[in-house]
Amino acid sequence: MFVQPIPTLRREADTLVILDQTLLPFRSATVALASLEAAADAIRHMQVRGAPLIGATAAFGVALALARGRADDAVLEHALAVLGATRPTAVNLHWALARMADVLRPLSAPARCAAAWAEAEAIRADDAATCDAIGRHGLALIAAIAARRPGPVRLMTHCNAGWLATCGAGTALAPVYAAQAAGIAVEVVVSETRPRNQGLLTAWELRAAGVPHTLIADNAAGLLLMRGEVDLVITGADRVAANGDAANKVGTYLKALAAHAAGVPFYIAAPHSTLDFGCPDGRAIPIEDRGADEVCRIRGLAADATIAELSLAPPATRAANPAFDVTPAALIAGIVTERGIAAPGHLAALYPEQAR
Numbered sequence: 001m002f003v004q005p006i007p008t009l010r011r012e013a014d015t016l017v018i019l020d021q022t023l024l025p026f027r028s029a030t031v032a033l034a035s036l037e038a039a040a041d042a043i044r045h046m047q048v049r050g051a052p053l054i055g056a057t058a059a060f061g062v063a064l065a066l067a068r069g070r071a072d073d074a075v076l077e078h079a080l081a082v083l084g085a086t087r088p089t090a091v092n093l094h095w096a097l098a099r100m101a102d103v104l105r106p107l108s109a110p111a112r113c114a115a116a117w118a119e120a121e122a123i124r125a126d127d128a129a130t131c132d133a134i135g136r137h138g139l140a141l142i143a144a145i146a147a148r149r150p151g152p153v154r155l156m157t158h159c160n161a162g163w164l165a166t167c168g169a170g171t172a173l174a175p176v177y178a179a180q181a182a183g184i185a186v187e188v189v190v191s192e193t194r195p196r197n198q199g200l201l202t203a204w205e206l207r208a209a210g211v212p213h214t215l216i217a218d219n220a221a222g223l224l225l226m227r228g229e230v231d232l233v234i235t236g237a238d239r240v241a242a243n244g245d246a247a248n249k250v251g252t253y254l255k256a257l258a259a260h261a262a263g264v265p266f267y268i269a270a271p272h273s274t275l276d277f278g279c280p281d282g283r284a285i286p287i288e289d290r291g292a293d294e295v296c297r298i299r300g301l302a303a304d305a306t307i308a309e310l311s312l313a314p315p316a317t318r319a320a321n322p323a324f325d326v327t328p329a330a331l332i333a334g335i336v337t338e339r340g341i342a343a344p345g346h347l348a349a350l351y352p353e354q355a356r
């Protein structure tokens with residue numbers, strides 16, 4: 001089982017201790033969240049991020065709400081509503097809250113608090129096990145390429161779908177860590193992922209794990225794919241529709257298009273909590289619009305080692321910031337799940353109970 005070098009979240013007494021991802025890759029620090037509002041803010045402001053981790057944090061957010069006073073219906077429903085409105089695209093958020101609601105609604109108020117902590121912890125543990133299973137299935141893709149030719153397998157990814165985004169090994173990076181454990185050489189091409197630069201988080205975790213990697217500007221991905229410098233692309237997802245269309249961090253679609261044109265297989269790695277059979281196709285997936293500030297400003301480490309923010313654009317520049325895009329199923333070679341790899345249109349066969 002993959003062990004996170006620093007837990008992305010953990011319960012400590014009646015608080016939730018998270019690794020604050022807004023400080024990475026510059027500084028690694030944890031923060032203790034003690035209330036519903038603190039948990040909701042941590043999700044909104046991306047102190048925690050990545051679809052599975054957002055879901056787990058929301059589950060613990062419900063426990064925090066119930067631990068702070070009365071655990072009656074009004075408190076529970078308020079917590080579910082506040083957390084449910086934090087970020088719109090990752091369906092894991094709604095999946096986790098629905099799981100909490102199913103367990104907690106039938107209980108009496110006095111029984112709810114302990115049950116909420118227990119269920120949140122179960123969601124955390126399930127996610128860790130799920131990531132390991134995704135790693136095992138994705139490893140087969142990497143091993144097949146390694147068996148065909150000498151040299152390291154060259155894998156491209158986008159955003160951060162590693163351990164930082166989950167409670168375990170990650171989704172897209174779980175096969176990379178599994179390959180490393182199996183002694184198969186892998187090199188990862190990491191795209192920067194403007195505007196929030198989650199690719200820098202990927203570079204940070206790969207560096208710590210000793211996995212060779214190269215950071216590229218997002219716009220360099222097409223050239224590398226066209227030149228045959230990449231063997232396969234694997235990204236995570238925030239929501240996969242019933243037909244296999246997959247929403248992920250903005251820029252994923254362009255990589256899938258370029259991979260398709262270059263004949264390079266493009267895979268999505270996603271757990272059951274990311275599958276939304278209620279969405280018939282990608283057009284029904286809500287796309288988060290974040291503030292223009294994220295496009296017009298940039299954070300970095302200043303010469304005095306403080307984290308500094310700089311303006312990139314002239315004042316009052318109008319900027320749009322759609323945070324996700326949708327890759328059509330036709331561009332996806334397969335979806336790597338904890339139950340195996342499915343062709344995008346065949347997810348229901350792997351998850352009949354969810355598809356019903």
Ligand SMILES: CSC[C@@H](O)[C@@H](O)C(=O)COP(=O)(O)O
Pocket residue numbers: 049050051052090158159160161162165166170171172198235236237238248249323
């Ligand atoms: C295992 S995480 C998969 C996705 O959640 C990830 O690729 C992504 O898009 C994260 O977006 P973020 O905005 O950083 O939460």
